[in-house]
Amino acid sequence: MSRPRIVIVGAGFAGYRTARTLARLARGAAEIVLVNPHDYFLYVPLLPEVATGILEPRRISVSLAGTLPGVRLVLGEADTIDLDGRRVGLVDPEGTRRELSYDRLVLSAGSVNKLLPIPGVTEHAHGFRGMPEALYLRDHITRQIELADATDDPAERDARCTFVVVGAGYTGTEVSAHGKLFTDELARKHPSLRDREPPRWLLLDVAPRVLPGLPEHMADTANRVLTRRGVEVCMGTSVDEATKEGVHLTNGRFLPTHSLIWCVGVRPDPLVGDLGLPTEKGRLCVDEYLNVPGHPEVFACGDAAAVPDLNHPGEITPMTAQHATRQGKTAGNNIAASFGQGERRPYRHRDLGFVVDLGGFQAAANPFQVPLSGLAAKTVTRGYHLAAMPGNRVRTGADWLLDAVLPKQAVQLGLVRSDAVPLENSAPELPVRTGG
Amino acid sequence: MSRPRIVIVGAGFAGYRTARTLARLARGAAEIVLVNPHDYFLYVPLLPEVATGILEPRRISVSLAGTLPGVRLVLGEADTIDLDGRRVGLVDPEGTRRELSYDRLVLSAGSVNKLLPIPGVTEHAHGFRGMPEALYLRDHITRQIELADATDDPAERDARCTFVVVGAGYTGTEVSAHGKLFTDELARKHPSLRDREPPRWLLLDVAPRVLPGLPEHMADTANRVLTRRGVEVCMGTSVDEATKEGVHLTNGRFLPTHSLIWCVGVRPDPLVGDLGLPTEKGRLCVDEYLNVPGHPEVFACGDAAAVPDLNHPGEITPMTAQHATRQGKTAGNNIAASFGQGERRPYRHRDLGFVVDLGGFQAAANPFQVPLSGLAAKTVTRGYHLAAMPGNRVRTGADWLLDAVLPKQAVQLGLVRSDAVPLENSAPELPVRTGG
Numbered sequence: 001m002s003r004p005r006i007v008i009v010g011a012g013f014a015g016y017r018t019a020r021t022l023a024r025l026a027r028g029a030a031e032i033v034l035v036n037p038h039d040y041f042l043y044v045p046l047l048p049e050v051a052t053g054i055l056e057p058r059r060i061s062v063s064l065a066g067t068l069p070g071v072r073l074v075l076g077e078a079d080t081i082d083l084d085g086r087r088v089g090l091v092d093p094e095g096t097r098r099e100l101s102y103d104r105l106v107l108s109a110g111s112v113n114k115l116l117p118i119p120g121v122t123e124h125a126h127g128f129r130g131m132p133e134a135l136y137l138r139d140h141i142t143r144q145i146e147l148a149d150a151t152d153d154p155a156e157r158d159a160r161c162t163f164v165v166v167g168a169g170y171t172g173t174e175v176s177a178h179g180k181l182f183t184d185e186l187a188r189k190h191p192s193l194r195d196r197e198p199p200r201w202l203l204l205d206v207a208p209r210v211l212p213g214l215p216e217h218m219a220d221t222a223n224r225v226l227t228r229r230g231v232e233v234c235m236g237t238s239v240d241e242a243t244k245e246g247v248h249l250t251n252g253r254f255l256p257t258h259s260l261i262w263c264v265g266v267r268p269d270p271l272v273g274d275l276g277l278p279t280e281k282g283r284l285c286v287d288e289y290l291n292v293p294g295h296p297e298v299f300a301c302g303d304a305a306a307v308p309d310l311n312h313p314g315e316i317t318p319m320t321a322q323h324a325t326r327q328g329k330t331a332g333n334n335i336a337a338s339f340g341q342g343e344r345r346p347y348r349h350r351d352l353g354f355v356v357d358l359g360g361f362q363a364a365a366n367p368f369q370v371p372l373s374g375l376a377a378k379t380v381t382r383g384y385h386l387a388a389m390p391g392n393r394v395r396t397g398a399d400w401l402l403d404a405v406l407p408k409q410a411v412q413l414g415l416v417r418s419d420a421v422p423l424e425n426s427a428p429e430l431p432v433r434t435g436g
Numbered sequence: 437m438s439r440p441r442i443v444i445v446g447a448g449f450a451g452y453r454t455a456r457t458l459a460r461l462a463r464g465a466a467e468i469v470l471v472n473p474h475d476y477f478l479y480v481p482l483l484p485e486v487a488t489g490i491l492e493p494r495r496i497s498v499s500l501a502g503t504l505p506g507v508r509l510v511l512g513e514a515d516t517i518d519l520d521g522r523r524v525g526l527v528d529p530e531g532t533r534r535e536l537s538y539d540r541l542v543l544s545a546g547s548v549n550k551l552l553p554i555p556g557v558t559e560h561a562h563g564f565r566g567m568p569e570a571l572y573l574r575d576h577i578t579r580q581i582e583l584a585d586a587t588d589d590p591a592e593r594d595a596r597c598t599f600v601v602v603g604a605g606y607t608g609t610e611v612s613a614h615g616k617l618f619t620d621e622l623a624r625k626h627p628s629l630r631d632r633e634p635p636r637w638l639l640l641d642v643a644p645r646v647l648p649g650l651p652e653h654m655a656d657t658a659n660r661v662l663t664r665r666g667v668e669v670c671m672g673t674s675v676d677e678a679t680k681e682g683v684h685l686t687n688g689r690f691l692p693t694h695s696l697i698w699c700v701g702v703r704p705d706p707l708v709g710d711l712g713l714p715t716e717k718g719r720l721c722v723d724e725y726l727n728v729p730g731h732p733e734v735f736a737c738g739d740a741a742a743v744p745d746l747n748h749p750g751e752i753t754p755m756t757a758q759h760a761t762r763q764g765k766t767a768g769n770n771i772a773a774s775f776g777q778g779e780r781r782p783y784r785h786r787d788l789g790f791v792v793d794l795g796g797f798q799a800a801a802n803p804f805q806v807p808l809s810g811l812a813a814k815t816v817t818r819g820y821h822l823a824a825m826p827g828n829r830v831r832t833g834a835d836w837l838l839d840a841v842l843p844k845q846a847v848q849l850g851l852v853r854s855d856a857v858p859l860e861n862s863a864p865e866l867p868v869r870t871g872g
Binding site: 038040057058061065143150190392406412 | 474475476492493494497498499501502505506508509510511529567578579582585586625626627828830831834838842843845846847848849
């Protein structure tokens with residue numbers, strides 16, 4: 001009999017951990033196939049540090065082949081799933097359609113930018129889900145400061161020096177915190193900007209406070225650090241319309257800007273919505289064993305799955321990297337159990353706490369519910385990330401060390417074009433190919 | 437009276453050094469404008485180390501604004517020069533045409549890929565002049581190894597694992613030396629490649645030996661290191677035709693490959709050929725003061741200029757970074773002299789020697805005509821580069837240190853598309869925009 005094949009769709013936190021767990025448990029008894037658009041695991045929580053020039057992009061891009069021995073990587077974007085025929089359809093990087101049959105399927109396709117029906121946002125806002133978007137943003141910010149320096153028109157200069165971040169969750173808070181430090185340092189290098197007001201950053205959210213969903217003391221810390229640094233924290237405010245010249249806010253103001261950074265959150269990858277199976281908030285319903293009811297061979301985990309939260313009956317687990325990682329481990333374990341190896345077990349996880357890096361020597365953290373801020377939180381935050389990354393730890397630590405002691409690098413490499421990173425994109429992992 | 441304006445076209449070795457020299461001498465008495473397609477000085481000699489993953493791209497991209505205080509940077513590609521009206525025409529990054537008048541002009545536009553009329557080369561070969569090409573190549577090499585691992589077809593696997601470098605000058609020799617080490621390490625990480633023959637690299641040149649133009653002992657060292665490492669050094673051989681499936685060599689052999697790397701050298705930027713002024717080998721003729729005869733306000737230096745070699749009467753100086761840098765200094769000095777500050781002086785420079793990095797602990801060097809190889813040459817080579825770079829030295833040194841002790845990072849970021857880096861390109865500094 002040939003080896004059974006386990007196909008894992010998506011190598012984010014959930015899929016990566018599923019593959020790693022299975023590779024360890026299977027020891028060659030099953031063929032483990034990982035389908036992903038690119039050959040690396042992206043450590044998303046540090047993406048704001050790539051966008052603001054602190055970390056090099058390859059630091060947070062961990063080679064799948066290098067860290068998952070025993071797992072076969074198939075590069076491609078899965079776009080159809082035939083549950084009856086047990087086949088996954090995908091398009092490989094050269095544009096060829098391929099099909100993969102499976103004995104077990106793990107859906108861990110993650111999430112994409114959430115859009116809101118606000119006029120102009122799709123055209124004028126920059127998203128923040130993948131490496132191309134982060135590198136585009138890094139270039140974009142640098143370019144705005146250079147163009148502000150080059151112009152003689154005060155109105156254009158002010159617009160170029162205004163950055164609007166929508167969404168004060170984890171990502172938006174970090175982007176504005178790091179972004180403000182980045183542009184302030186860039187501006188000091190440009191003769192015509194040095195003696196003016198530093199660039200403006202505004203952080204907007206409809207919620208009443210920053211970091212909604214995280215503990216109050218973390219929001220207080222973030223709010224204090226951001227405000228002291230000069231970020232204008234505008235809660236209860238959002239965007240009514242975005243245009244080429246700027247944004248109309250819900251409070252009636254118009255802000256001239258060329259930089260609208262969209263961090264309002266994510267929605268599950270549309271792949272799972274197209275299956276014809278029950279979903280909750282766009283996430284595929286599974287039982288506490290991460291199994292899709294009625295399909296004992298199909299599992300789902302991470303942002304793509306609606307997993308019952310056994311610690312909060314009636315709720316589903318939030319979309320966090322921590323849950324995705326733990327669910328990946330459970331999924332791997334339960335798939336092995338479905339082949340008779342070990343026992344299946346329900347998913348249950350208590351949060352270890354959260355960390356939010358605020359740039360400089362600032363952070364907010366609550367490890368094991370202990371509220372921390374300042375340097376203590378910063379140390380915990382960086383330690384947490386180094387522990388959670390599946391590779392590249394020494395290089396990441398080296399970048400942090402160099403960033404602490406050297407001036408920032410401020411160049412535009414100009415590799416990602418704006419039309420390669422549209423906000424409305426079901427696959428933000430790779431640049432979009434237009435024309436050519 | 438308003439300040440005179442000095443416009444420098446191109447921020448390569450020659451233009452960068454001209455700007456730096458003038459900024460120091462002028463002390464604000466003249467407006468110094470530097471026109472360049474991007475906001476960084478590219479330290480080209482280390483480009484092979486970026487293409488093979490040793491250095492991060494920003495290491496060799498030195499911020500112009502950050503290192504040239506007192507110089508105004510105008511981003512754009514200069515494409516017309518009106519010598520009578522004393523105006524430079526350029527296209528800025530947003531596609532707008534602009535004009536700049538000048539009192540003094542420095543043409544230091546550098547060089548672009550040299551093409552040979554060989555069928556198929558323009559379509560199928562990858563050039564090696566700018567950052568987009570180097571990063572495309574880094575991804576391309578990684579992708580070939582991954583696709584070789586994924587295929588079950590032995591012929592395809594062999595073709596994917598064959599890399600052909602044409603041109604055994606400085607660049608081609610370094611690319612094949614580093615490239616072989618890179619692919620050997622990548623292949624060891626892939627289960628289906630680990631136990632086979634390591635990937636093949638071939639280095640071709642019509643010349644009878646590698647490094648033509650450099651001292652014999654350096655060629656011997658390079659030849660010995662390359663051969664021992666497994667690079668097939670095929671001198672007296674070139675390409676008759678390139679196709680999608682491989683290359684036909686001049687010795688009648690056909691090599692199946694998807695990787696034809698074109699390092700046959702460079703030709704001066706076509707901008708200087710369009711001026712209607714005398715040129716030699718495509719380079720603009722200047723006198724020993726780097727002045728264009730008949731145009732006392734126009735200077736040229738670096739690869740774009742045919743500068744008389746006073747040490748070898750009747751010859752012009754070769755296209756090297758060393759000459760370009762020294763000529764930039766002379767040009768800056770002589771322009772200051774043309775305003776009455778200091779004395780103009782003729783260009784004269786004796787080579788300090790050459791360095792060729794061969795990867796691992798190997799190099800060939802002849803500092804002050806002292807022939808070195810092995811670790812001594814490697815030390816001199818890296819020391820030379822660190823001394824010659826105008827910035828980012830600590831970060832470059834840190835990358836070298838990490839590369840020496842850590843496994844290589846092997847991921848494709850997929851940011852540069854193949855059609856963005858055509859071989860036939862008068863501006864290889866930026867990706868080409870197609871469609872969109």
